[in-house]
Amino acid sequence: xxxxxxxxxxxxxxxxxxxxxxxxxxxxxxxxxxxxxxxxxxxxxxxxxxxxxxxxxxxxxxxxxxxxxxxxxxxxxxxxxxxxxxxxxxxxxxxxxxxxxxxxxxxxxxxxxxxxxxxxxxxxxxxxxxxxxxxxxxxxxxxxxxxxxxxxxxxxxxxxxxxxxxxxxxxxxxxxxxxxxxxxxxxxxxxxxxxxxxxxxxxxxxxxxxxxxxxxxxxxxxxxxxxxxxxxxxxxxxxxxxxxxxxxxxxxxxxxxxxxxxxxxxxxxxxxxxxxxxxxxxxxxxxxxxxxxxxxxxxxxxxxxxxxxxxxxxxxxxxxxxxxxxxxxxxxxxxxxxxxxxxxxxxxxxxxxxxxxxxx
Amino acid sequence: xxxxxxxxxxxxxxxxxxxxxxxxxxxxxxxxxxxxxxxxxxxxxxxxxxxxxxxxxxxxxxxxxxxxxxxxxxxxxxxxxxxxxxxxxxxxxxxxxxxxxxxxxxxxxxxxxxxxxxxxxxxxxxxxxxxxxxxxxxxxxxxxxxxxxxxxxxxxxxxxxxxxxxxxxxxxxxxxxxxxxxxxxxxxxxxxxxxxxxxxxxxxxxxxxxxxxxxxxxxxxxxxxxxxxxxxxxxxxxxxxxxxxxxxxxxxxx
Numbered sequence: 001x002x003x004x005x006x007x008x009x010x011x012x013x014x015x016x017x018x019x020x021x022x023x024x025x026x027x028x029x030x031x032x033x034x035x036x037x038x039x040x041x042x043x044x045x046x047x048x049x050x051x052x053x054x055x056x057x058x059x060x061x062x063x064x065x066x067x068x069x070x071x072x073x074x075x076x077x078x079x080x081x082x083x084x085x086x087x088x089x090x091x092x093x094x095x096x097x098x099x100x101x102x103x104x105x106x107x108x109x110x111x112x113x114x115x116x117x118x119x120x121x122x123x124x125x126x127x128x129x130x131x132x133x134x135x136x137x138x139x140x141x142x143x144x145x146x147x148x149x150x151x152x153x154x155x156x157x158x159x160x161x162x163x164x165x166x167x168x169x170x171x172x173x174x175x176x177x178x179x180x181x182x183x184x185x186x187x188x189x190x191x192x193x194x195x196x197x198x199x200x201x202x203x204x205x206x207x208x209x210x211x212x213x214x215x216x217x218x219x220x221x222x223x224x225x226x227x228x229x230x231x232x233x234x235x236x237x238x239x240x241x242x243x244x245x246x247x248x249x250x251x252x253x254x255x256x257x258x259x260x261x262x263x264x265x266x267x268x269x270x271x272x273x274x275x276x277x278x279x280x281x282x283x284x285x286x287x288x289x290x291x292x293x294x295x296x297x298x299x300x301x302x303x304x305x306x307x308x309x310x311x312x313x314x315x316x317x318x319x320x321x322x323x324x325x326x327x328x329x330x331x332x333x334x335x336x337x338x339x340x341x342x343x344x345x346x347x348x349x350x351x352x353x354x355x356x357x358x359x360x
Numbered sequence: 361x362x363x364x365x366x367x368x369x370x371x372x373x374x375x376x377x378x379x380x381x382x383x384x385x386x387x388x389x390x391x392x393x394x395x396x397x398x399x400x401x402x403x404x405x406x407x408x409x410x411x412x413x414x415x416x417x418x419x420x421x422x423x424x425x426x427x428x429x430x431x432x433x434x435x436x437x438x439x440x441x442x443x444x445x446x447x448x449x450x451x452x453x454x455x456x457x458x459x460x461x462x463x464x465x466x467x468x469x470x471x472x473x474x475x476x477x478x479x480x481x482x483x484x485x486x487x488x489x490x491x492x493x494x495x496x497x498x499x500x501x502x503x504x505x506x507x508x509x510x511x512x513x514x515x516x517x518x519x520x521x522x523x524x525x526x527x528x529x530x531x532x533x534x535x536x537x538x539x540x541x542x543x544x545x546x547x548x549x550x551x552x553x554x555x556x557x558x559x560x561x562x563x564x565x566x567x568x569x570x571x572x573x574x575x576x577x578x579x580x581x582x583x584x585x586x587x588x589x590x591x592x593x594x595x596x597x598x599x600x601x602x603x604x605x606x607x608x609x610x611x612x613x614x
Contacts, residue, residue, distance in 0.1 A: 210475040213474060213477040214474045214475045216477075217469055217473070217474030217475075217481060218467050218469040218474060218481070218484065218485065219471055219474040221457060221461060221464075224450065225450045225453070225461045227452075228449075228452060228453060229448045231412070231432075231448065235432045235433075235436060235441075235442050235444075236436055236461050236462055236465075237437050237464045238433055238461070239433045240433065
């Protein structure tokens with residue numbers, strides 16, 4: 001099992017490198033831009049797969065966490081603190097190196113929070129919000145959990161849409177690049193395209209490695225047991241509410257990190273990132289990938305997000321994901337990426353649901 | 361020495377007094393059975409001991425310390441494991457993985473250690489696996505380690521569930537109708553296993569309707585009727601107890 005697990009990560013890494021080389025040789029480097037964006041969405045998806053597919057707790061609000069990360073980082077790195085230059089807090093922050101001076105598009109001086117500090121703060125705030133939301137919400141099950149998380153997503157969407165400081169319907173733009181280390185910068189500049197592709201997919205590889213390890217650990221087993229029979233898991237000594245809370249926070253952090261990086265890469269973020277359709281899209285991708293299937297969700301997510309970002313679905317973008325959700329639920333509720341898929345579909349068309357499907 | 365002490369436990373659900381001032385003790389190393397007609401409060405009592413419910417009044421002491429009000433996972437950590445009347449195995453997990461969950465309270469890898477796959481967590485995983493296989497051998501089900509739990513025959517599922525509880529290395533094992541739905545051969549196998557578990561030093565408290573099984577294997581029996589304890593005795597005494605006969609067979613006309 002353990003060897004197989006790292007073999008998959010190695011193959012995946014090889015694919016990432018191969019795609020970059022092929023696109024470069026084919027003269028299609030602009031594709032790397034959408035692939036980079038798809039990489040950051042994949043971070044949300046793999047985190048959510050752990051929560052939904054493995055632990056069995058649905059969330060229709062994860063676009064909210066993505067937006068919280070993205071918007072916080074965007075706001076902090078663009079909000080001009082020069083008018084408050086003499087305030088004690090600002091001078092103290094400047095001394096710690098948390099603030100940087102730069103020039104905006106029109107050459108004006110801007111004193112704003114340094115991207116690393118903004119990123120860390122965004123993740124910490126996300127953890128805090130996920131903690132506060134998660135405690136009461138995760139007591140709910142099934143439809144009720146779906147509705148509560150949907151409510152959370154709606155609140156975040158309406159807040160970013162209605163707040164002038166966050167650019168209301170226009171969102172925030174002119175967001176500076178995020179220099180990770182000297183020579184490595186998250187930004188949308190065409191010259192840094194290949195570099196950014198590797199930053200994004202490097203993060204995904206890191207994330208997938210961490211989550212694969214987690215799935216195959218004692219914690220992963222406990223999470224799957226919660227999915228199967230929560231009361232029995234509890235009776236076997238699994239602190240189910242704590243585990244649900246932790247995985248909820250972990251998946252929110254994955255979403256927020258994706259949000260932070262994509263925002264710096266795009267140089268802007270708009271309210272559509274927080275919309276319910278984004279959350280539904282994440283859920284649809286996990287469903288088509290096979291629910292408790294990290295690699296399935298990752299590959300389907302990459303392909304579908306890439307196609308969507310390239311504009312192949314045109315104005316039917318959201319409709320496509322809605323359609324996917326319906327078809328998957330009807331024909332292949334266990335997802336597409338399985339070897340026994342065709343057998344199941346044939347069975348479904350041949351006669352009434354078999355005994356196996358009805359067993360709990 | 362008593363390992364479990366139930367003292368003046370009462371539990372009410374709306375207008376129904378499910379348990380009314382029930383007291384008894386379970387001796388270390390014994391098999392104690394809890395019997396009574398349907399609705400007598402047996403399962404309620406199990407749920408109180410395992411932490412699913414909280415008593416309205418009274419005390420439950422395990423090894424001398426109070427456990428009422430603890431959550432089920434905390435009760436499990438104290439050394440009480442249980443099985444369920446309707447089998448509650450984890451679907452989409454193998455029989456072995458089901459049993460490995462039972463090792464949860466005896467291992468400690470958390471989220472961070474799990475994500476980083478630290479060397480000591482690998483050792484711990486090996487230990488969990490080894491111990492779980494050992495339990496499967498003890499129960500004679502090592503051949504089905506890799507089968508999906510839900511694909512097993514009903515009787516085998518009961519044994520896997522028993523194995524999962526044993527993997528907790530409990531001091532006290534609660535069995536909720538362990539032979540419900542089993543045929544005679546499977547029932548006698550289960551009886552042998554329960555005795556074997558007691559011989560291994562684990563105290564057993566069971567709820568069961570199968571009187572042959574109860575009379576054969578228990579050291580002591582508590583009889584509940586409408587939430588009240590009406591008798592507590594050795595099997596032979598229970599068989600002769602007029603109160604018990606009245607509850608089970610109806611009142612004899614004079």
